[in-house]
Amino acid sequence: MKQQLLLRYLVVLAVATGLIGCTATRNNTAVLSPPAAPEWQFHSIVDVEFVMENATIPMPDNVMIIDARPYKPKYVNGHIPGAVSIPDSQFDKQVNLLPKDKNTLLIYYCGGLACKLSHKSAQKAEKLGYSNVKVFAKGFPKWKKTPGNYVSVSVDHVAAALEKNQAVIVDARPKKPKFDKGHIPTALSIPFTYFDKYKGKLPRDTNTPLIFYCGGLTCKLSHKSATAALALGYTNVNVFSQGYPEWKKAFGASPAAAIKPGDTEGSMDIATFEKMLSETPHNMMIVDVRDKDEFDKGSFKSAVHIPVDDLEDKIKDLPSDKPVVFICSTGARSGEAYYMIQDVRPSLKNIYYLEAACSFNKDGSFEIKKTEG
Amino acid sequence: MFKKIIVSMLMILFVMVSTSVTFADDGPGGNKRKGKYTYRKVYKACAQRGEVSEKKPPINPSDKTMAQWQRIFENKDFADFKCAPEWAALSDEDILDIYSYLYGYAADSPSPATCK
Numbered sequence: 307m308k309q310q311l312l313l314r315y316l317v318v319l320a321v322a323t324g325l326i327g328c329t330a331t332r333n334n335t336a337v338l339s340p341p342a343a344p345e346w347q348f349h350s351i352v353d354v355e356f357v358m359e360n361a362t363i364p365m366p367d368n369v370m371i372i373d374a375r376p377y378k379p380k381y382v383n384g385h386i387p388g389a390v391s392i393p394d395s396q397f398d399k400q401v402n403l404l405p406k407d408k409n410t411l412l413i414y415y416c417g418g419l420a421c422k423l424s425h426k427s428a429q430k431a432e433k434l435g436y437s438n439v440k441v442f443a444k445g446f447p448k449w450k451k452t453p454g455n456y457v458s459v460s461v462d463h464v465a466a467a468l469e470k471n472q473a474v475i476v477d478a479r480p481k482k483p484k485f486d487k488g489h490i491p492t493a494l495s496i497p498f499t500y501f502d503k504y505k506g507k508l509p510r511d512t513n514t515p516l517i518f519y520c521g522g523l524t525c526k527l528s529h530k531s532a533t534a535a536l537a538l539g540y541t542n543v544n545v546f547s548q549g550y551p552e553w554k555k556a557f558g559a560s561p562a563a564a565i566k567p568g569d570t571e572g573s574m575d576i577a578t579f580e581k582m583l584s585e586t587p588h589n590m591m592i593v594d595v596r597d598k599d600e601f602d603k604g605s606f607k608s609a610v611h612i613p614v615d616d617l618e619d620k621i622k623d624l625p626s627d628k629p630v631v632f633i634c635s636t637g638a639r640s641g642e643a644y645y646m647i648q649d650v651r652p653s654l655k656n657i658y659y660l661e662a663a664c665s666f667n668k669d670g671s672f673e674i675k676k677t678e679g
Numbered sequence: 680m681f682k683k684i685i686v687s688m689l690m691i692l693f694v695m696v697s698t699s700v701t702f703a704d705d706g707p708g709g710n711k712r713k714g715k716y717t718y719r720k721v722y723k724a725c726a727q728r729g730e731v732s733e734k735k736p737p738i739n740p741s742d743k744t745m746a747q748w749q750r751i752f753e754n755k756d757f758a759d760f761k762c763a764p765e766w767a768a769l770s771d772e773d774i775l776d777i778y779s780y781l782y783g784y785a786a787d788s789p790s791p792a793t794c795k
Contacts, residue, residue: 638792
C-alpha cells in the first residue's frame with residue numbers, strides 16, 4: 307500500500323515537473339524570440355558569411371555590393387572590398403551606376419543594425435525591378451570585426467595618410483617593371499610573389515596601418531598581400547583597390563620637365579618648389595632629412611622623414627617616377643643627401659635639394675630662405 | 680708729402696681689408712655640400728676597415744677656426760684626421776670640397792656647425 311502511494315506520488319511529481327519544465331520552456335521561448343522587425347527593415351537580410359562568399363576580386367558581373375553610406379567620409383575611409391558607392395541620398399542621381407541586368411544580385415549595406423540607409427536603397431532598387439536584392443543589415447561594423455576581413459580605402463584616404471605619414475603604403479606589383487616605372491610616393495615594394503622573402507620590410511608594430519595596392523580593380527595581388535599581412539598578425543590592413551591607375555589619374559605623373567633648377571648644382575629653384583608645394587604637392591616627394599626631434603616640431607605636410615643618417619639604407623625605396631626633393635634647416639644635410647644619391651644610386655635622375663633654410667612654426671606655417679651654397 | 684703717405688697707407692689698408700673680406704666670403708672655392716658627403720664617406724669607409732669605431736667624423740668643422748683649417752689644408756697635414764689610406768685615396772677636388780665644407784662651418788664662420 308505504502309509502495310503504491312509512493313509510486314503515485316512519484317508519478318504526480320514527475321508529471322508536475324514535466325509541466326513546469328514545459329511552461330518554463332515556453333516562457334524561455336517567449337523571451338528569446340526576436341523582437342518584431344522594424345517597419346523600415348528590408349525583407350531579405352543576409353549575414354556576413356553570405357557577403358564574404360560574394361565579395362570576390364574581381365567582382366563578377368552578376369553581383370554588386372553597394373555601400374549606401376555617404377561617400378565622404380564613410381566610403382572613402384573604409385568599405386567592403388569591391389563595393390560600389392551609391393549613397394542613399396544620391397540614389398536617384400546615381401541610379402545609372404546600377405547594373406542593367408535586373409537579375410543581378412544586389413547586396414546593400416551601411417553602418418550597422420540601426421542604420422536605415424541600406425534598407426531604404428534596397429526598397430528603391432526593388433521598385434526599379436531588381437529581383438535579387440539583399441541587405442547586409444549588420445553592415446560595415448560587422449565586416450570589420452569578422453576575422454580574416456580587411457577593408458578597402460579610396461584615393462583620398464591614401465593621400466591623407468601619405469600627407470600625415472599615418473600609414474605604410476605597400477606596392478604589391480612586380481618591382482620590374484611596374485614599381486620601378488612608377489609608384490605612389492613613399493611606397494615600399496613588396497611584390498606579392500616575394501611576400502615571404504620581403505615581409506621583413508613591414509613595420510614591427512603590427513598595429514601600424516598598412517595600405518596595399520596594385521594595378522587596379524581587377525588586380526588581385528594587393529588583396530592576396532592583405533590576407534598574408536592579416537595572417538602575420540597585422541590588425542589595421544587596408545587595400546587601395548583602385549590602385550596605381552587611380553592614383554595617377556588623381557595626382558598625375560611626374561612633371562620633371564616643369565622643374566626649374568636653382569643656382570647651385572642639384573638644387574631646385576625655390577619659387578618652383580613653393581609653387582609645386584601649393585598646387586601639386588603629390589607630384590614630388592619631399593624628403594625631410596633632419597633629425598627626428600626637428601621633424602617632430604614641424605615640416606611640410608607632404609614630407610616624409612628620412613634622417614640623412616638613415617638615407618643610404620633607404621635609397622632603393624625612393625621613387626623614380628617623381629622628383630625627389632631633399633630639405634633640411636640650412637641646405638647642408640639636404641645637399642649631402644643629394645650627393646649621396648649621385649654616388650650611391652646615380653641612375654636616379656629626378657633628384658633635387660633645396661639650397662635654403664626651412665623653418666617651421668607651431669601653427670603649421672613655414673619660411674623658406676635662400677642660403678648661399 | 681706726409682699727406683701722400685697717409686693716403687697711400689689708407690689705400691693699402693683698404694685693399695688688404697677688402698681682399699681678406701672677399702676671401703672670407705668666398706672660402707676655398709670647392710663644393711662644400713659635396714664636401715660634407717665626401718668627408719662623412721671617408722669615415723664610413725674607415726670604420727668599415729676597422730681603424731675607427733664610429734662612422735661619424737671625429738673632427739667637426741666648428742672644432743677649428745677658419746685660419747686653422749686654412750693652415751691644415753695648405754700644409755696638407757691630415758695626421759689628426761687619422762684614416763690615412765682613405766685620405767690618400769681622395770682626389771684634389773675631393774680634398775678641396777672637404778676643405779670648403781670645414782672652412783665654411785668653422786668656429787669663427789657665420790654659421791659654425793658640427794657634423795650633424
